Amino acid sequence: MCDSSNGSCCPPAQIFQESICGNFNNATGAATTTTVWSAPAGAYFSGTFEIFNSASSPAATPVTATMTSTPAGALSATAGNSDTQSVDQPTDFAITVPAGASGKFCINLYKRVLA
16 A cells, blocks of 8 residues: 555556467367366456467367356367457366367466565
């Protein structure tokens, strides 16, 4: 708490960005859903989530993803394409990969830290 009467004031909050990227590959015969990131509620105030579905993936079924956030987020990318969405208060990111599909995901998270 700041006290301007004696010249003492708290420094402003700092914003930190964290980036996480990874690959996914489903060589099994059925679609798989994997939670690739999670955090406690309130840990991050914002996040940008992206999935890229490789052009060598089967064209019939897209790779999809969901974000637990406010409001909830959803992504879908057909073979050779990507999808991106920014959300508030993210706590979870899960990717559903159909059989034979592969690609990449990237997450950029923003956190406010008081000194």
